Amino acid sequence: MKKIAIMQPYFLPYIGYFQIVAAVDIFVFYDDVNFIKGGWINRNKIIINDKPHFITVPLQNASSNKLITDTLVKKNQKQFLSLEKKIEQRYKKAPYFTSVFPLILKVLRGDYKTISELSISSIKTIAGYLCITTEFVISSERFGDTKDYYRGERLSKICHQLSARTYINAMGGQHLYDKKEFAERGIQLQFLKPEITKYDIHSGHINMSILHLLMYKSVSEVKELLGLYQLI
Structure with a gap:
């Protein structure tokens, strides 16, 4: 069952x-x-001097009234060089930096x-490094005909178009989606609960960017961690 x-x-x-990417056959980028301003679409956290610090991609006139796929990156060379330097200075002595x-x-x-x-590139690049073979699909390229459906109904439509009968979501989706409603549409809804609580590497935490890890x-150690979860 896909x-x-x-x-x-x-x-x-x-x-x-x-973990979610590796747990499924097809992963859809919902762009x-x-x-969402203040979310994780253009930023994440790393640890510097034992404290969390943001690494942020600058954007042009970002707004919650724009789609992710329509939100432009501010391609300022100085800002990107600063971002590169911040990452390099923090991790240049780490064992897998090179x-x-x-x-x-x-x-x-x-x-x-x-x-x-850019964000899709960051995910696909790391997935390749970790030898994850999941197929990637982009919603703006494949599922424009489902945009008029609301939340869970749209997700179910996408599942059916991809001939999938199991939909896996992050734990945060529990307050948004109902298993019974998905079951009525012929879809088994599961939530992935990570069983990792801490990296134990310079105060690293599961909710930080995987970059730190x-x-x-x-690669083999990270792949082992990818398998530490429950589907509920």
């Missing part, structure tokens, strides 16, 4: 995001919904216009 997940594209997201930092540079220096493109653990 499993899918549908989530907004986040910039260098936390490990729980990649034709409204941008493997991971070139991937980050590839993402930040990529040919893109929107935050959707990749700098300190090997």
Whole structure:
């Protein structure tokens, strides 16, 4: 039975995001919904001097009235060089810096216009590094005909179009989606609950960017952590 997940594209997201990516057959980047200011679409956290600090992609006139796919990146070379330098200075002594930092540079220096493109690139690049073979699909490219449906009904329509009968969501979706309603539409709804509480690497926490974890653990060690979850 085919499993899918549908989530907004986040910039260098936390490990729980990649657990969901690895748990499904098809992962849909939900980029034709409204941008959320103050969320994780264009920023994330790393640890500097044992305290969390944001790494943020600058945007042009970001607004909750715009779709993620229509939100443009402010391509200011100075701002991006500052972001690169911040990451380099923090992690240049980390054991896996020479493997991971070139991937980050590839993402930040990529040919893109929107935050959707950049954040999707960050996720696909890391998924490739971790040898995750999940198929990726972009909602703005494939499911424009479902945009008039509301929330759970739209997700169910996308599931049916992809011939999927199981939809996996993050735990935060429990207050948004009802298992019974999905079951009535022929879809099994499950929530992924990570069983990782702390990285134990310089105060690293599960809700930080996976970047912090990749700098300190090997691919095989991270892949082992990807399997630490429950589906409820």
